[in-house]
Amino acid sequence: MSQLSYARYGKDNIRLYKVHKDAKSGIQSVVEMTVRILLEGDIETSYTEADNSVVVATDTQKQTCYILAKQNPVTPPELFASIVGNHFIETYKHIHAAHVNIIVHRWTRMTIDGKPHPHSFFRDGEETRVVEAVAREGKGISIRSGIKGLLVLKSTGSAFYGFHRDEYTALPETWDRILSTEVESGWHWKTFANLQEVKSVVPKFDEAWQSAREITLATFAKDNSASVQNTMYKMCDQILAAAPLVEAVEYSLPNKHYFEIDLSWHKGLKNTGKDAEVYAPQSNPNGLIQCTVTRKPKAKI
Numbered sequence: 001m002s003q004l005s006y007a008r009y010g011k012d013n014i015r016l017y018k019v020h021k022d023a024k025s026g027i028q029s030v031v032e033m034t035v036r037i038l039l040e041g042d043i044e045t046s047y048t049e050a051d052n053s054v055v056v057a058t059d060t061q062k063q064t065c066y067i068l069a070k071q072n073p074v075t076p077p078e079l080f081a082s083i084v085g086n087h088f089i090e091t092y093k094h095i096h097a098a099h100v101n102i103i104v105h106r107w108t109r110m111t112i113d114g115k116p117h118p119h120s121f122f123r124d125g126e127e128t129r130v131v132e133a134v135a136r137e138g139k140g141i142s143i144r145s146g147i148k149g150l151l152v153l154k155s156t157g158s159a160f161y162g163f164h165r166d167e168y169t170a171l172p173e174t175w176d177r178i179l180s181t182e183v184e185s186g187w188h189w190k191t192f193a194n195l196q197e198v199k200s201v202v203p204k205f206d207e208a209w210q211s212a213r214e215i216t217l218a219t220f221a222k223d224n225s226a227s228v229q230n231t232m233y234k235m236c237d238q239i240l241a242a243a244p245l246v247e248a249v250e251y252s253l254p255n256k257h258y259f260e261i262d263l264s265w266h267k268g269l270k271n272t273g274k275d276a277e278v279y280a281p282q283s284n285p286n287g288l289i290q291c292t293v294t295r296k297p298k299a300k301i
């Protein structure tokens, strides 16, 4: 009567911390991440017939994650996610795909007495670096990297006018507004044939993350923004130019509104338009603007 049409299982929220201790200099470096592993394969009978013989226990997956973290570098996260994913499809004949998501939490080295401290760090924001690697038997490794939770605001240099108007439109045009968003951005790499190929381009992952972050911040700050749509397109375009192995870039940007407050009822206080100084930040509703930008196919001669 019924059939299993989707099945994936694994361990979520694996918390992992790794320290690297440089014996010579005494400098230590730390990485903290949250990992999710989901496996696919010939696991149907575990659902339909209570056949646990096909189940690689989610606890085994967690232990494997710790062991692989001990035996391998955990940075860049694209590499570690590929190592973990590849392990599961190579170790278990009946596992055909492994989805590995990694969230890297920020631990930024402290500067104490003007010098980088050898072993003390602080959390300088909730921004995270994220990665999803999918290792699929016979189909290589596909990777999406990204930035999440990067909260930004500019107090001028943003306009929004010329938009469609009809009997449902109340929003006035503006040539000077506050622009604030929480950046969620992702970039899809070309598919890698195998783990070896991922290893061969390892420096590219940090470079792309660095470029994407710098491009996001610089474009946000410098662009005389006509709209969230146009500013995010400019970001995507530059990231594609900076990272040749990236095939697509996507952004999802909430438009976090700051409303002007008319205080003229109180002794004629001027607080709107060019006199606006005190605003009411809105938590919801918010705009949500998304796009994916890919390379134009090369013209055939």
Ligand SMILES: O=c1[nH]c(=O)c2[nH]c(=O)[nH]c2[nH]1
Residues within 6 Å of the ligand: 160, 171, 226, 227, 228, 229, 255, 287, 289
């Ligand atoms: O940059 C913007 N894009 C919109 O689509 C939109 N819609 C809106 O009300 N304000 C804005 N701002």
